Amino acid sequence: MLVEEFIDLLKEEFKMNADVVIAKQQKAYMKDKFAFFGLKAPVRRSLQKPFLNKKYLPPKNEMPSYVKSLLALPQREFHHVAQELAEKYVKQQKIEDIALYEYMICKNSWWDSVDYIATKLVAPYFLKFPAQQQVYVDKWLASGHLWLQRTAVIFQLQYKEKTDTQLLSYAINNLLGSKEFFINKAIGWALRNYSRTNARWVVDFVNATPNLHSLSRREALRLL
Numbered sequence: 364m365l366v367e368e369f370i371d372l373l374k375e376e377f378k379m380n381a382d383v384v385i386a387k388q389q390k391a392y393m394k395d396k397f398a399f400f401g402l403k404a405p406v407r408r409s410l411q412k413p414f415l416n417k418k419y420l421p422p423k424n425e426m427p428s429y430v431k432s433l434l435a436l437p438q439r440e441f442h443h444v445a446q447e448l449a450e451k452y453v454k455q456q457k458i459e460d461i462a463l464y465e466y467m468i469c470k471n472s473w474w475d476s477v478d479y480i481a482t483k484l485v486a487p488y489f490l491k492f493p494a495q496q497q498v499y500v501d502k503w504l505a506s507g508h509l510w511l512q513r514t515a516v517i518f519q520l521q522y523k524e525k526t527d528t529q530l531l532s533y534a535i536n537n538l539l540g541s542k543e544f545f546i547n548k549a550i551g552w553a554l555r556n557y558s559r560t561n562a563r564w565v566v567d568f569v570n571a572t573p574n575l576h577s578l579s580r581r582e583a584l585r586l587l
Contacts, residue, residue, distance in 0.1 A: 366432050376410045397439040434470045472510040481514040504537045516549045523560045551582020
């Protein structure tokens, strides 16, 4: 199936099941940043299921063009399909895939898409290619790009015992003083999640970081 045919058929399914009332609510919830068909996640996933069936997926080398074409469309549902399509190829990740993930983070960025990409795509990528971690964390922290910086902080959310605490503290320390809500929330979230694995480390880190934003501190210690 060609990209254009894939999108036309998917668009037809979404339009037939659109709900203008829900669409208006979703748009308001997302600060009017995106258009919506008004499909709640379970409905969207049901409609897209045949399109993401393993038997009909495009070859891996064609997947980026599908992802980018979906991300170019205005409706948020297409953006979610794009990231869930990319996730289908996680077991086939190659070292160059980080370029696509960067593109996805920066395109139509908001917390819902970035958090998914960080934890479902970037996280397994860095476990497979650990030498890339410091390279891209450095690059993203220095970028000044809110969502790349957030990704540098939260990609280890589900790492548990595999968490590189030195890298986590490095990312956080580089962002101290930020006034961005989504950065300070991410720092607290990352610390809170890791407190489930190593509460002592989190408490020690918070106590040793007096200039940690109050939001980050509160979130970090919420479970403790």
